[in-house]
């Protein structure tokens with residue numbers, strides 16, 4: 001991993017503005033002509049960020065140059081309140097001028113085993129390969145209070161090291177089927193960004209960044225881009241339990 005950066009924001013607006021500015025710079029530096037690829041995170045954390053971007057920064061980015069994918073999806077219809085695709089559509093996609101062909105959704109209605117294979121083939125086709133593995137420009141990840149990322153849960157942590165590009169998983173408490181990209185793809189990205197906000201995440205953030213040996217049981221602890229960068233984007237609430245030396249090394253915005 002080239003380097004790990006920690007950024008702590010006083011509010012979501014600052015985090016969103018900083019993210020778009022950062023994205024704009026990265027896209028302008030991208031001369032690949034294959035489109036700037038982002039794997040979006042689901043869950044509730046990014047909702048406000050996507051919405052803020054749609055409402056205030058939608059014209060800051062040339063969406064024609066961006067290809068949007070999903071890091072994971074719940075196996076539900078795309079109009080279901082649980083669907084990450086629905087969440088991203090409602091907060092972002094329906095408000096920005098992005099060509100529909102630049103959006104690559106996971107089909108939550110497909111048979112999970114089949115969809116894991118299908119989406120693996122989509123990523124292999126649409127993304128450049130690095131060491132034979134699809135390479136995202138950016139992978140956005142939230143972190144669960146149990147240390148899960150995307151839909152790789154502690155009780156199925158072996159899926160992180162699957163040789164498959166995508167796997168299907170089962171949510172440990174709801175039993176909901178999920179489709180997820182695996183660590184093979186995550187750690188092959190040029191940049192992985194953890195977006196973690198809220199006091200309820202302060203414990204898991206502090207444990208993961210402290211590097212305690214037991215954190216190896218958390219899928220989030222396995223995230224470390226092989227050649228790329230890792231950025232933690234936190235707010236003051238999720239960062240509140242970090243020890244002082246980590247906070248001093250962080251960028252406060």
Ligand code: 6PG
Pocket residue numbers: 041042043044045046071072073074084141142143144148149150151
């Ligand atoms: C999902 C996400 C998942 C999420 C974490 C954090 O489909 O739910 O991909 O990995 O990022 O569970 O969720 P919150 O942002 O809701 O806390």
